[in-house]
Amino acid sequence: MKVGYLGPEATFTHLAVCSCFAEAKQQAYNTIPACMDAAMSGEIDLAVVPLENAIEGSVNMTIDYLIHEQPLYIVGEITAPIRQHLLVHPSRKEEWTNIEKIYSHSHAIAQCHKFLHRQFDSVPFEYATSTGAAAKYVSENPDKNIAVIANEMAAKTYRLDIVKRDIHDYEYNHTRFVMLHPDQHASVQVNPELSSRPKTTLMVTLPSDRSGALHQVLSAFAWRNLNLSKIESRPTKTGLGNYFFIIDIEMALDDVLIPGAAAELEALGCKVKVLGTYNAYVL
Amino acid sequence: MKVGYLGPEATFTHLAVCSCFAEAKQQAYNTIPACMDAAMSGEIDLAVVPLENAIEGSVNMTIDYLIHEQPLYIVGEITAPIRQHLLVHPSRKEEWTNIEKIYSHSHAIAQCHKFLHRQFDSVPFEYATSTGAAAKYVSENPDKNIAVIANEMAAKTYRLDIVKRDIHDYEYNHTRFVMLHPDQHASVQVNPELSSRPKTTLMVTLPSDRSGALHQVLSAFAWRNLNLSKIESRPTKTGLGNYFFIIDIEMALDDVLIPGAAAELEALGCKVKVLGTYNAYVL
The missing domain is CATH 3.40.190.10 (Periplasmic binding protein-like II)
Incomplete structure (x- = not known):
């Protein structure tokens, strides 16, 4: 594969x-x-x-x-x-508290905003196109007193030392x-040690931008006790205020409940598409 | 200001x-x-x-x-x-169809995926930390036969020529x-020529992750004919499956309808916070 x-x-x-x-x-x-x-x-x-x-x-x-x-x-x-760590070149391991610049992707730097503010408030940072690219740069420049924010894999790939673990602001x-x-029915072989739960994702497009339409859609799931773990609106790209909805249901696609809800929604003028029914794995 | x-x-x-x-x-x-x-x-x-x-x-x-x-x-x-254009150094204006590399932020390149596939399928691209940084690089390297994907302002700021307009894949x-x-009540003076409409954004946290809770929340808005232009779930960062909702209502915060809906939701165990009531401007 x-x-x-x-x-x-x-x-x-x-x-x-x-x-x-x-x-x-x-x-x-x-x-x-x-x-x-x-x-x-x-x-x-x-x-x-x-x-x-x-x-x-x-x-x-x-x-x-x-x-x-x-x-x-x-x-x-x-x-x-997503665990962010502070990495330096092995030769710089002892002096990491005195680093002069921090490299990473802008989002990784933003995710560690509080840590950086607390510990390295006066140290400038420089953006890279990815955390991997930043790690590569640090590995190739042992003469510079610099660090990178990246993951464990980047530390291994570019042979850098993790001097401070889990510096991201939110534990979760x-x-x-x-x-x-x-x-849709392709079977996927993943690491058998991983736990999983079944899930189905639907895309629902409302017939028109009218008050209460979304409420009506959710009714079809609610009276069947179908638990929605996520609902998100996205613009249809045809104009402002026209949205479709991505809905995650906490069960595998069955023969009765989800098709029943979908049929009702279609009768009300909605467009319903199954984006997938699958196992959700947690690492 | x-x-x-x-x-x-x-x-x-x-x-x-x-x-x-x-x-x-x-x-x-x-x-x-x-x-x-x-x-x-x-x-x-x-x-x-x-x-x-x-x-x-x-x-x-x-x-x-x-x-x-x-x-x-x-x-x-x-x-x-968001309008993306293809920009080159003014001295390269005549030979832009033969460019050898395209620079930009990865998201800008992805937004022009179809255009690039059609017109520059064999031309490699290189990522920059922003469209502005890529434009700066192109402006400083007139000896290289390269282009950048960026906006009109970058063209002006870095004195580049727009050789192909609106190359983003989606018109909208x-x-x-x-x-x-x-x-919350700060008044903001914006360009008076811009049109606007009133809007209120609420954050609603559900009491527990139970089936149908979101449906109940939307009922409070639906029976008051409050039009929701957007609803989005976000994890609370306390664990998987715990979400709060960001809800946009198409009106200014009033004294009766929105406070009434909020009071009912709080009585049901939800937490409701007004994130703002404001004018939404369209450029």
Whole structure:
């Protein structure tokens, strides 16, 4: 199996892929659309891209590209903790409290805002295009007294020392990744040690922008006791105020309840599309 | 008045600030949290940061920092079109179809994915930390046959020629920015030529993760005919599956309807917070 992911190497997406698919061949892509195109064309067997809370790509891009461009299905989900560490070149290990500059992706720096404010308030930072690129730079410049904010994998890949662990501001800092495939029923072999729960994701487009329409949609789920773990509105890209909804249901697609709700919504003029029914894995 | 914004210069946030506050002093900040901290401390009179669909910063970061760290109020909103152009150094104007590399922020490149695929399929691209930084690089390297994807302001700031306009894939490509202030009732003077509509944003935290709770929340709005233009769930950062909701209502905060809905929700065990009632401007 060949798994494509949003690269470059040692990103959080790459880390998630390694945890789930230790045996698979891996291929990094520069952008979310490029990775999804490759899954559609069969160049790879599975695309793994961030969907929510991502620090290295636009989340909206994944949903929008899925809806508007590449009709892939969600065949799996990975929720992974995002842990940021402070890394230096091994030769600089003893003097890390006196670093003169910190390199990283802007989102990683922002995620460690409070730590940096407390401990390195006067130390300037410089942005890199990814945490991996910043780690590479630090590894290649042992003569400079600099540090990088990146993950554990970047430390291993670029042989840097972690001098301060878990410097991100929020303990609960997770990213959701989705596995995408052209076939809704594709089976995915992941690391059998991971726990999972079933999930179904629907896209619901309302018939018109009228007051209370969303309330009506949710009624169809509520009276069936279908638990929605997430609901998110996204613009349809046809004009301001026109939204569709992405709804996550905490169960696998069944023959009665979800199809019943969908049929009712369609009778009310909504468009309903199953984006996937899959296992959600937690790392 | 001094307006802080998510920089660097010539970003889309900067462009929005210039359109709304032509007369104001401006100050760029490197991160969304830094900009919001400055508004809280009084270093600036107003912070302008992206909230939705942003290409140059995490949208989630703005909401999360607002909820968890800096209790600023939304005192205004700007919706601005995101138009991406292809820019080259003026001396390269005649040979732009033969460019050898394209520089930009990864999100800008992803937004022009279809155009690049069609017209420059074999041309490699290189990521920069912002569209502005990429434009600066192209302006300083006239000897290289390269182009940059950036906005009109970057073309002016770095004296580049726009050789192909509007190369973004979706015609409807907008970003919402919010104006943040410590005082909920702060009055904001924007360019009087801009049209606006009133809006109120609430944060609603559900009492527990139970089936149908969101449906109950929406009922309180639906039976009052309050039109919700957007609803979005966000994790509370205390654990998986615990979400709060950001709800946009298409009217100014009144004395009867919105407070009535809020009081009912609180009686049901929800936490309700007004994040702001403000004018939403469209550029």
